[in-house]
Amino acid sequence: MLALSDDLTVFGSAIVRGEAVSPLVDTVYPHYSVATAIDIYRNNYCGNLHDALASAYPVIYQLVGDDFFRFLARQFIAQYPSCSANLHHFGAELADFLTTFEPAQKLVYLADVAALEWACHRAYFADDAVMLDINKLAQIPPEQYSDLIMRIHPASQVVRSRYPINAIWHAHQSGENGDFHIELDSGTNIVLVSRIADVVQVNELEEDCAAWLHEIQAGRAMGVATDLTLERFPDFDLHAALLNLVRQNILIDFNPGVIT
Amino acid sequence: MDKQKLLSVAIGGLLALGLASNASAADKKMDKEQCFGIAKAGKNDCSSNKSAHSCAGQATKNNDAQDFVAVPKGTCDKIAGGTLKVM
Known part of the structure; x- marks a missing residue:
């Protein structure tokens, strides 16, 4: 028998890393499979993180455009999963990520702009x-x-x-x-x-x-x-x-x- | 100028000027600020799925597929020299 924590680990792996759902998940929905349900959840998980990232980095978003931002966000989310229950903490490592993100290497200033935007993001939420x-x-x-x-x-x-x-x-x-x-x-x-x-x-x-x-x-x-x-x-x-x-x-x- | 005098002049200047200009600058910006405040706060919930995520419709694995490498197509074109350097 699986403990709750095991269940959550399996669920987390499916959502965060896209791993196959354990056959032990035996919930039944009337109109779609468990795999579809997990996909929907995962899609929303990525969508929320994408939006959080876009809101913290509006200049990067404009610099690279919608498609490229979606592309880099997907890779970033896979590499740096959200570690806080507060979405405002998500995205701190984007500048680091961009220094090694090959498709953006030609935009040499991008990582520094990201560092500036994160400083602004932190400043916004800093104590009064x-x-x-x-x-x-x-x-x-x-x-x-x-x-x-x-x-x-x-x-x-x-x-x-x-x-x-x-x-x-x-x-x-x-x-x-x-x-x-x-x-x-x-x-x-x-x-x-x-x-x-x-x-x-x-x-x-x-x-x-x-x-x-x-x-x-x-x-x-x-x-x-x-x-x-x-x-x-x-x-x-x-x-x-x-x-x-x-x-x-x-x-x-x-x-x-x-x-x- | 010795240091004591330098500090006196600098802080004296600050005192003479007061912070009146400071307060008015803060007031001027308040309109804009309120919009930002709401937008930022709204990001910290689970309802902000407006970026191509209507739950049931688009929930397929295909959204995850990385079968193309996107090219930046934003305002980066307006930064001269921004794409010329070979890394």
Whole structure:
């Protein structure tokens, strides 16, 4: 006799891997066979995952078109079955998948665009956080600025690429007319993903600002982070960087740090 | 400029400006955001079968067959140099 867990394993193999249904499944339907019933279930399983993937990767979907996306989704679903009961977690590995997906190798930028889209997807579902309280900051005496340790919004992410993924992403947003022409060799991109209220923001980030943010993310105090950045980028403009990062809701809070 | 002064100027500038521009930017985007919110939320259920999956009609093994290799036919044509590189 099969235990329930064995039954589920057999059923799971039939759905996820398309394996033949065990003859031990003896349910009877009036109008179709068990095999047909399993096919229907499997088809819906793949359909849901396809839709979840298309919703997380709308730019990839537009870049490659409907047929090719369906084709790559089928292969991806077979290779990376959904592991969470929450469909919003499905699709995290698409960028990895695309780097080795032979039929898409000529679209060299595709994996990086996928990485950017996943960052946006995660940003959308990241925890809420209140914006920087400017009045609270005003109460800090200037001699303590150097010790401040800034907190970053949980939606914040930085994505780097050799390709102009920022322009590619923006050209595919609703509101754009779809009439664009992008030169692939137009340069390296550092892209900052953030969220203001419930709207995900995608903006290019200067190299020096990215370096400073990296130090801040590592938990370094303002003074140290600024010193380290200035060593590498003597022209770094802290004033502009702060303004930019607060406007994009990246810096949301601070603590006074260790006062020596 | 010494570091202390640099930090004072930078944070002082932030304080002077306030966050008024920030709040208005968030408000402006709210209309669009609501549509996105609903669309995203709707994906996490089992009813979103609109992509060629009317259950009974198309439920055959043929949907799984990989007897052709599709070619990208989307907006990738508009990215110059995007398909020229030999990997």
